Amino acid sequence: MLRAAIELFNRKGYDATSIGDVADELGVTKSAVYHHVPSKDHLLAQALDEALDELEATVARAAAADGSAYVRLRGAVRHSVEVLVDHQPAVTLLLRVHGNSETEQAALERRRAIDARLATLVGDAAAEGALRADLEPELVSRLLFGMVNSLVEWYRASGPVDVEQLADAVTAIAFEGLDAPR
Amino acid sequence: MLRAAIELFNRKGYDATSIGDVADELGVTKSAVYHHVPSKDHLLAQALDEALDELEATVARAAAADGSAYVRLRGAVRHSVEVLVDHQPAVTLLLRVHGNSETEQAALERRRAIDARLATLVGDAAAEGALRADLEPELVSRLLFGMVNSLVEWYRASGPVDVEQLADAVTAIAFEGLDAPR
Numbered sequence: 633m634l635r636a637a638i639e640l641f642n643r644k645g646y647d648a649t650s651i652g653d654v655a656d657e658l659g660v661t662k663s664a665v666y667h668h669v670p671s672k673d674h675l676l677a678q679a680l681d682e683a684l685d686e687l688e689a690t691v692a693r694a695a696a697a698d699g700s701a702y703v704r705l706r707g708a709v710r711h712s713v714e715v716l717v718d719h720q721p722a723v724t725l726l727l728r729v730h731g732n733s734e735t736e737q738a739a740l741e742r743r744r745a746i747d748a749r750l751a752t753l754v755g756d757a758a759a760e761g762a763l764r765a766d767l768e769p770e771l772v773s774r775l776l777f778g779m780v781n782s783l784v785e786w787y788r789a790s791g792p793v794d795v796e797q798l799a800d801a802v803t804a805i806a807f808e809g810l811d812a813p814r
Numbered sequence: 815m816l817r818a819a820i821e822l823f824n825r826k827g828y829d830a831t832s833i834g835d836v837a838d839e840l841g842v843t844k845s846a847v848y849h850h851v852p853s854k855d856h857l858l859a860q861a862l863d864e865a866l867d868e869l870e871a872t873v874a875r876a877a878a879a880d881g882s883a884y885v886r887l888r889g890a891v892r893h894s895v896e897v898l899v900d901h902q903p904a905v906t907l908l909l910r911v912h913g914n915s916e917t918e919q920a921a922l923e924r925r926r927a928i929d930a931r932l933a934t935l936v937g938d939a940a941a942e943g944a945l946r947a948d949l950e951p952e953l954v955s956r957l958l959f960g961m962v963n964s965l966v967e968w969y970r971a972s973g974p975v976d977v978e979q980l981a982d983a984v985t986a987i988a989f990e991g992l993d994a995p996r
Contacts, residue, residue, distance in 0.1 A: 646827075732827070762994055764990070764992060764994050764995065771975055774964075778968075782960025782964050783957070786956055797953075801949050801954070802957060808993060809989050810954060811989050812946050
């Protein structure tokens with residue numbers, strides 16, 4: 633049921649989707665849906681929790697890993713790509729949330745905490761001297777994870793690029809850049 | 815009126831915004847709004863045209879500019895950043911469109927044509943030998959302009975980073991990468 637709800641929220645928009653639409657999608661009655669979840673907001677909260685739990689775990693694992701901050705940052709980028717692909721519908725929904733309800737506000741709060749931990753990791757890698765010194769860590773973090781997050785809008789796991797190739801491409805562009813090696 | 819409508823569409827979502835909301839925002843009557851525009855869809859179309867006209871002009875200018883494909887690609891990235899900042903509300907709306915109406919479908923069609931021209935430019939720069947050869951131009955184009963487009967969700971022109979610094983940061987990360995120079 634959660635899968636069907638997330639798919640509808642992403643396709644039609646949360647506001648334009650009703651519990652009746654979720655029931656129709658599943659071929660069941662509205663009361664069958666209400667037997668499992670008390671409200672549409674409850675489905676949204678479950679979907680956002682799925683994405684946030686995974687992203688928080690990824691960032692926590694990266695922060696606690698062995699190695700330099702640079703190695704941990706590269707790991708965080710790579711594992712974020714994997715989470716986005718593995719939980720693409722839920723993360724897509726999360727990234728489209730703009731704080732129009734208490735549930736959405738709570739999700740944005742958790743997202744900001746994740747972003748802050750990633751920005752700290754970028755700052756630590758910069759402090760090690762591993763990153764170019766002319767860019768602010770917060771700006772770097774925004775653009776780096778902006779590139780990562782953008783993939784939910786176009787990536788298709790059934791397409792020609794598998795998740796490892798995608799993670800390789802993201803880390804190669806971000807850390808080594810597009811310029812041909814000299 | 816278009817400014818107020820775009821701001822409401824971005825804040826509340828297009829579906830959740832009514833012509834009455836636009837009128838309230840402007841402190842006028844609904845019939846005053848209908849005196850200027852026949853429908854909410856018409857406001858959406860105007861907003862999307864604003865963003866698409868600017869992006870198309872930027873890509874056309876980049877394609878027609880002097881210099882190598884690499885120089886033209888860097889220019890396209892830089893000028894895209896400038897258009898996104900100068901027309902941030904309209905571009906934000908465009909990037910959130912998912913094809914739920916004929917107007918949205920037409921906008922997505924124009925967006926795909928812009929993306930295709932940018933991918934061609936990436937391919938031309940790769941064919942010159944200016945870009946690393948291990949990544950597919952289409953994948954590079956998706957990630958590169960994914961990073962560029964992501965800025966509409968967080969950038970504030972009134973904040974500490976001006977548009978030139980932002981364009982510098984995007985081009986530096988994309989082409990030279992985050993790694994400290996060796």
